[in-house]
Amino acid sequence: MLRLGFPVIGVDDVERATTFWTAALNLTPTGEWASDTWRTLNDGDRRVLALMRSETPVQSHPRTHLDLFVDSREEQEAEVERLVALGAHRVAWDSYPANPDFVVLADPEGNIFCVVDLSHAPST
Numbered sequence: 001m002l003r004l005g006f007p008v009i010g011v012d013d014v015e016r017a018t019t020f021w022t023a024a025l026n027l028t029p030t031g032e033w034a035s036d037t038w039r040t041l042n043d044g045d046r047r048v049l050a051l052m053r054s055e056t057p058v059q060s061h062p063r064t065h066l067d068l069f070v071d072s073r074e075e076q077e078a079e080v081e082r083l084v085a086l087g088a089h090r091v092a093w094d095s096y097p098a099n100p101d102f103v104v105l106a107d108p109e110g111n112i113f114c115v116v117d118l119s120h121a122p123s124t
């Protein structure tokens with residue numbers, strides 16, 4: 001039976017990405033399949049995210065990305081600031097709707113992700 005695994009983010013520096021994503025999402029790197037080109041991150045006993053060395057360039061408007069959820073505008077603002085302090089940066093996103101429920105950030109590798117305020121979703 002086919003099952004959904006977990007998202008894999010392509011990165012230039014597996015160690016740098018591991019440091020960011022473990023702190024950002026309170027994950028733990030696992031030794032399972034770990035190498036210089038691959039790292040799996042766990043949430044308790046579950047594999048939830050993987051990082052893979054990639055030589056392809058980062059896309060400025062990727063077709064897939066991570067959405068990270070929060071429950072309020074205040075929590076969104078606090079998490080965006082925390083993630084920026086960890087090494088993320090704000091993206092000058094040219095596709096925001098008029099009343100967005102999300103903030104676009106990029107991880108230290110340049111991979112786009114969003115922090116979504118579920119109390120305001122969906123964007124209108």
